[in-house]
Amino acid sequence: MLDTIFSQKQIRTDAESLQIWGKDWTNGYPVDPRAIVFPETTEQVQELVTYAISEDLKLVPSGGRTGLSGGAVASNSEVVVSFDRMNKILDYSAKDRIVTCQPGLVTANLQQFAKGQGLYYPVDFASSGSSQIGGNVATNAGGIKVIRYGLTRDWVAGMKVVTGTGALLDCNAGLVKNATGYDFRHLMVGSEGTLGLMCELDMRLAPMPEPQCVMVVGVPQVADLLNILHTFADQITLSAFEFFSDLALTKVQAHRGLTAPLTEAFAYYALLEFDESSLALAEEAFARCMDAGWLVDGVVSQSEAQAKSLWQLREGISESLASYTPYKNDLSVRISEVPGFLADVDRYVTESYPEFEVCWYGHIGDGNLHLNILRPEDMAVEEFFKHGHGMSPKIFEIVAARRGSISAEHGVGLLKRDFLGYTRSDDEIALMQGLKALFDPHQILNPNKLLATPSNAGKRP
Ligand code: MLT
Numbered sequence: 269m270l271d272t273i274f275s276q277k278q279i280r281t282d283a284e285s286l287q288i289w290g291k292d293w294t295n296g297y298p299v300d301p302r303a304i305v306f307p308e309t310t311e312q313v314q315e316l317v318t319y320a321i322s323e324d325l326k327l328v329p330s331g332g333r334t335g336l337s338g339g340a341v342a343s344n345s346e347v348v349v350s351f352d353r354m355n356k357i358l359d360y361s362a363k364d365r366i367v368t369c370q371p372g373l374v375t376a377n378l379q380q381f382a383k384g385q386g387l388y389y390p391v392d393f394a395s396s397g398s399s400q401i402g403g404n405v406a407t408n409a410g411g412i413k414v415i416r417y418g419l420t421r422d423w424v425a426g427m428k429v430v431t432g433t434g435a436l437l438d439c440n441a442g443l444v445k446n447a448t449g450y451d452f453r454h455l456m457v458g459s460e461g462t463l464g465l466m467c468e469l470d471m472r473l474a475p476m477p478e479p480q481c482v483m484v485v486g487v488p489q490v491a492d493l494l495n496i497l498h499t500f501a502d503q504i505t506l507s508a509f510e511f512f513s514d515l516a517l518t519k520v521q522a523h524r525g526l527t528a529p530l531t532e533a534f535a536y537y538a539l540l541e542f543d544e545s546s547l548a549l550a551e552e553a554f555a556r557c558m559d560a561g562w563l564v565d566g567v568v569s570q571s572e573a574q575a576k577s578l579w580q581l582r583e584g585i586s587e588s589l590a591s592y593t594p595y596k597n598d599l600s601v602r603i604s605e606v607p608g609f610l611a612d613v614d615r616y617v618t619e620s621y622p623e624f625e626v627c628w629y630g631h632i633g634d635g636n637l638h639l640n641i642l643r644p645e646d647m648a649v650e651e652f653f654k655h656g657h658g659m660s661p662k663i664f665e666i667v668a669a670r671r672g673s674i675s676a677e678h679g680v681g682l683l684k685r686d687f688l689g690y691t692r693s694d695d696e697i698a699l700m701q702g703l704k705a706l707f708d709p710h711q712i713l714n715p716n717k718l719l720a721t722p723s724n725a726g727k728r729p
């Protein structure tokens with residue numbers, strides 16, 4: 269019985285809670301967990317795993333539930349393991365610049381804590397006010413500062429994790445150097461809760477950057493976004509290089525009541541962020557791009573408030589599209605492949621589905637493009653999702669032809685599971701299955717996410 273491990277306030281089985289904690293931001297999957305539990309200690313997590321093994325219960329780890337690939341969806345009577353009550357900072361070592369925290373710590377709270385120490389936690393994205401560090405690590409979250417600071421993986425100095433056998437692994441202990449074989453910490457990062465339940469995380473902090481300037485420029489041709497990127501990156505260190513299409517701008521403006529950044533409309537916009545002390549060099553790069561005809565107009569923030577409002581144009585896009593229940597894609601190719609790749613996908617979608625609006629935005633400086641196809645107002649969600657499902661193989665073929673990834677940062681979860689073969693080879697998937705069998709021999713951890721459980725295998729292309 270779960271109540272031999274947890275107190276009453278740590279278990280919920282009411283219908284409303286099952287619906288809330290049984291899903292993430294992904295739509296279209298049944299939500300049917302049997303219970304939600306809220307462990308408070310590592311020992312409780314271990315006891316839960318032991319109990320799940322004995323009762324053949326399946327466990328779905330759950331953080332801030334902001335995921336977009338169904339990684340935290342419980343559809344088959346699983347027990348959802350919410351880390352909402354394991355949300356504390358346990359320790360801080362100023363000399364190591366390492367925060368030891370529980371997985372349920374909200375990302376923005378880690379950012380805030382770092383600020384209080386005169387330091388910086390650099391992984392950032394629009395959902396950082398709700399997402400949790402454990403979920404960020406489980407999906408190796410990226411976001412808007414990857415071009416300068418890398419992914420969540422780069423900030424994980426150590427972790428304690430309970431595997432599917434109930435064993436507690438203490439991985440890397442915050443060491444900078446450790447050449448003692450396989451690094452399980454990095455195996456856990458991005459494993460989407462399929463190999464273990466993280467209970468403690470050592471997160472590194474960075475020095476506080478100087479104040480930032482934000483520039484938004486209008487770009488008529490998609491290929492020129494890359495020319496602009498390289499011209500600026502040759503001169504200055506960029507903290508962000510994002511892009512969005514005019515349609516994306518129109519949607520976010522309407523949703524948030526924002527004014528247009530430039531007097532004229534352009535097919536694409538790039539948003540650049542850099543240190544204030546680089547402004548003069550950035551202006552030189554801007555002039556060079558203007559002379560080359562790659563950009564036509566631009567605006568640069570004059571204050572922190574203006575920088576924030578320019579960021580809204582990019583960060584508000586995802587939320588502004590939510591009411592369209594879009595068919596979302598999170599694709600990446602090498603930066604040099606971006607223009608050709610975007611043109612290929614755009615051509616396929618606009619020729620095959622001329623009635624659908626296609627919205628592009630994303631972290632183009634990392635080669636990561638978000639493709640959102642919007643559901644027409646008069647089309648039922650189910651019918652629209654069927655079209656999305658029909659498009660996926662074709663889009664992923666285009667990704668595979670350029671040796672790209674079908675998921676750059678959102679993760680595989682349920683949404684991309686049956687398409688993993690477009691990015692990973694059969695040999696790689698077999699090795700992943702082997703690792704899963706080692707770490708979770710009873711198949712109790714986040715079943716059917718990332719990899720089909722053996723009984724459900726064979727669906728992949
Ligand atoms: C973003 O970059 O805005 C997020 O990854 C969310 C999304 O793709 O919609």
Ligand code: ZN
Binds near residue numbers: 411630631677
């Ligand atoms: Zn993104």
